[in-house]
């Protein structure tokens with residue numbers, strides 16, 4: 001269908017990531033005779049395939065990066081248009097895109113995702129990782145690197161320090177232990193030895209979703225040199241196993257070489273020229289020059305230098321800022337009354353509605369502003385992007401048809417399956433006792449190198465769990481958390497390896 005200056009549609013979706021695509025597909029199946037337009041800034045979309053509900057809340061699916069035609073062929077009433085939204089006029093129900101076209105909608109769902117929240121913008125030595133383009137830039141810079149610095153202590157940092165080989169990594173962590181968004185200090189201690197040994201050749205456990213990064217390899221050299229911070233539009237976010245298709249190797253013949261700097265942040269970043277000039281000033285860097293990293297590298301010249309709040313300085317080839325994300329809300333909030341949360345996401349209520357009529361939001365771009373179940377919290381994850389996209393579509397459909405709708409069951413219990421340091425990791429409910437204060441106790445079972453099981457209990461009820469390794473406990477624990485059974489009588493037997501807990505509660 002040829003583009004007109006102003007297209008009208010019942011449903012308009014912005015974003016070709018998991019949230020947007022899931023929303024479009026769900027609406028397409030519910031309204032087969034209406035056209036659904038999906039606007040996206042990226043040339044490829046993310047499609048969910050082989051979806052399986054593993055248990056009540058745990059789900060399993062593959063994610064494929066595909067051309068737009070893939071979605072249009074699967075759903076003949078979906079039209080995908082590659083053009084970035086530049087403005088929204090909520091009062092006129094109109095969206096304007098970069099080539100000047102306008103789209104008039106009855107209902108709009110904003111699924112524009114997020115971008116890395118970098119510690120320093122427009123610094124060519126600071127990289128963020130979000131999409132296939134930025135992963136390609138990172139890979140290229142790493143291939144000639146001897147030492148890099150990683151800042152941040154969440155998902156990306158955890159993946160990088162384990163996956164990178166042949167390059168020294170200085171890991172600057174704000175907290176006392178690694179991986180604070182997923183783990184407590186005990187779990188971190190269980191995982192650290194994995195960084196001290198060589199990486200196994202083939203992965204022992206395969207993460208449930210396979211991710212393809214083929215699209216990485218079609219970029220021109222000028223694009224590869226561009227700093228991630230300079231790029232204004234990002235593609236869809238990477239996800240599970242994004243690093244398995246690409247070689248993350250530096251120039252050295254080492255497996256892991258990670259140097260931790262705990263409880264500190266970067267206070268200054270210096271370019272080489274700036275740093276060498278300052279080095280000539282006596283006492284500018286009292287710590288520099290001591291053998292901080294057990295290498296002689298400090299005598300070498302580096303493209304960039306970081307100064308940490310603990311006073312130490314390190315030279316490195318570049319810095320990865322794995323310091324969280326910031327939702328892509330700019331073109332939507334400008335000139336409208338869209339309420340924005342503290343973390344900059346678009347606030348949505350229990351029907352995924354924003355504060356403007358007929359505008360919904362889902363995935364990384366939104367912040368849930370409803371009173372959540374006592375066992376659920378929002379995290380910007382692949383699974384939640386899919387669930388929100390699906391539920392937003394159901395809400396849009398119900399509002400269109402004048403029907404009522406119940407909050408989806410997936411928001412009852414937080415559940416996430418992933419892999420860190422080659423271990424399967426399952427997180428359930430209030431896995432880090434989030435929001436429970438001191439009114440909780442922990443039960444632990446740990447076999448070094450094999451498994452780490454932590455259960456969060458409150459007044460005899462199971463509130464959350466961290467399961468690292470092949471524990472096979474996820475379904476039983478999911479049930480125990482959901483049914484809030486009083487488990488006081490079982491005490492520590494809950495984690496007794498000699499008791500088959502599954503049989504116990506069947």
Ligand SMILES: Cc1cc2nc3c(=O)[nH]c(=O)nc-3n(C[C@H](O)[C@H](O)[C@H](O)COP(=O)(O)OP(=O)(O)OC[C@H]3O[C@@H](n4cnc5c(N)ncnc54)[C@H](O)[C@@H]3O)c2cc1C
Pocket residue numbers: 014015016017018019020039040041042083084085086111112113114129130131155156234235236237238239240241242328331362363364365380381382383384385418
């Ligand atoms: C390196 C990395 C590893 C990750 N690993 C995991 C993992 O193992 N497990 C997990 O659960 N989650 C993981 N995540 C998080 C997960 O990928 C995201 O939470 C999820 O993909 C978000 O989906 P989304 O659809 O909301 O946003 P996105 O995937 O970011 O999609 C946003 C879409 O909107 C488009 N867009 C943006 N602005 C505009 C505009 N103005 N106009 C038009 N289109 C626009 C973009 O081009 C894109 O298509 C990872 C993230 C990263 C970066």
Ligand SMILES: NC(=O)C1=CN([C@@H]2O[C@H](COP(=O)(O)OP(=O)(O)OC[C@H]3O[C@@H](n4cnc5c(N)ncnc54)[C@H](O)[C@@H]3O)[C@@H](O)[C@H]2O)C=CC1
Pocket residue numbers: 119151152153154155156157159174180181265266321322323324325379380381418419
């Ligand atoms: N396996 C998984 O589930 C994975 C999930 N992801 C998701 O991708 C997104 C992006 O990942 P991350 O960037 O790792 O975000 P994140 O939100 O997981 O972690 C951000 C980290 O940066 C730290 N931080 C923030 N500002 C800082 C500063 N100025 N200096 C030092 N540290 C600072 C925070 O304390 C936190 O540890 C997240 O939504 C994350 O959940 C990413 C990789 C793997």
